[in-house]
Amino acid sequence: MRLAVVDDNPRDREELLRWLKTALNQRRKPVEYLAFADGTSFLDAAAREPFDLVFLDIYMEGIDGVTVARTLRGFDPDCVLVFTTTSTDHALDGYRVRALQYLVKPYQIAEVEEVLEEVLSHLPPEEAVIRLHIGRQERLLAxxxxxxxxxxxxxxxxxxxxxxxxxxxxxxxxxxxxxxxxxxxxxxxxxxxxxxxxxxxxxxxxxxxxxxxxxxxxxxxxxxxxxxxxxxxxxxxxxx
Missing domain, CATH: 2.40.50.1020 (LytTr DNA-binding domain)
Incomplete structure (x- = not known):
């Protein structure tokens, strides 16, 4: 699974990434994590290779998250989109760009887990993984x-x-x-x-x-x- 976190706030971005990694590692999911500090760099990456799951902050400097989502949907109608925000005032915008869920800041691990459960149920079944032992560590590889x-x-x-x-x-x-x-x-x-x-x-x-x-x-x-x-x-x- 290819996952992106898009947020111009470094602390929020790293915190969400850390919790997502913890939750998905417990589920033994092979994930490629990418983080972006702005919508432009994210859209460039998404145009080169699609993402399966995107956590997108709404209130960002420069291009806001809703505009980024509209642009994304112009060339990728399939990725699962979760808005991260301090407010759910943009519920109608979320509906228009087919955002699956909202994650409200400040993040709570229980809410991250709950959103992940719903998100994973909407993703297509993943291919089987192989298990490799590298030194003392096990790596799951699709x-x-x-x-x-x-x-x-x-x-x-x-x-x-x-x-x-x-x-x-x-x-x-x-x-x-x-x-x-x-x-x-x-x-x-x-x-x-x-x-x-x-x-x-x-x-x-x-x-x-x-x-x-x-x-x-x-x-x-x-x-x-x-x-x-x-x-x-x-x-x-x-x-x-």
Whole structure:
């Protein structure tokens, strides 16, 4: 789940983020958290990649939250929107931009929990997660966040959609076993795996990802990779 908190008050922004992280970690939800101090930077980010859930302050300097919400709805009708505010005077505006709920400041943890319960019931079911043990910590990772992965020096280097990389000590076989039910993943070389959902093209030597990354394909896997990519595109087209 991709979540944004938009508030020009640093204390309110960080407090809400902290409570959301606590509540969602208890529910073992894999979440990408982003915080914005103004509506313009948030809208730029939302236009590049949509959010599932947005907590949006109404009273902000510059572009106010209601205007931000109207602009957002112009290109994203689906994300769940929660207004954060010191007053519910904008209830009609909230209805017009399909805000699901209000969260009134100062925040109370019980109210944050209550709003979250309602919000989560309106979100589509999330994909299953895989559990990775990194050092002494456990990380929950949604397979859809993985662009590609390679095995190097006894570690799996997992390249993620947000541009980061995480490394976990395990064999390549152990890692692919975690993803055996995921038909979108393809082993395209010795110790190399790619998520076909993020592939834009295949030139016979490498998969070109949407972010410009080239994932090499071994010569011995060229024909099987071409066939698998074609089959994936056919299946995806048939389900749309």
């Amino acid at each position: 397979p859809g966040e993985i662009l590609w992965a390679d095995h190097f020096r006894h570690q799996i280097h997992i390249h993620l959609r947000d541009g980061t990389e995480t490394a976990v000590r395990m064999t390549f076989g152990e890692f692919t076993e975690l993803l055996k039910e995921e038909r979108r993943f393809l082993v395209c070389g010795r110790g190399v795996l790619v998520n076909l959902e993020h592939v834009r093209d295949f030139d016979g030597a490498a998969f070109l990802l949407n972010d410009g990354t080239q994932v090499p394909v071994s010569r011995s896997s060229t024909e099987s990779a071409r066939a698998a990519f074609g089959e994936f595109l056919f299946r995806r087209g048939a389900t749309r």
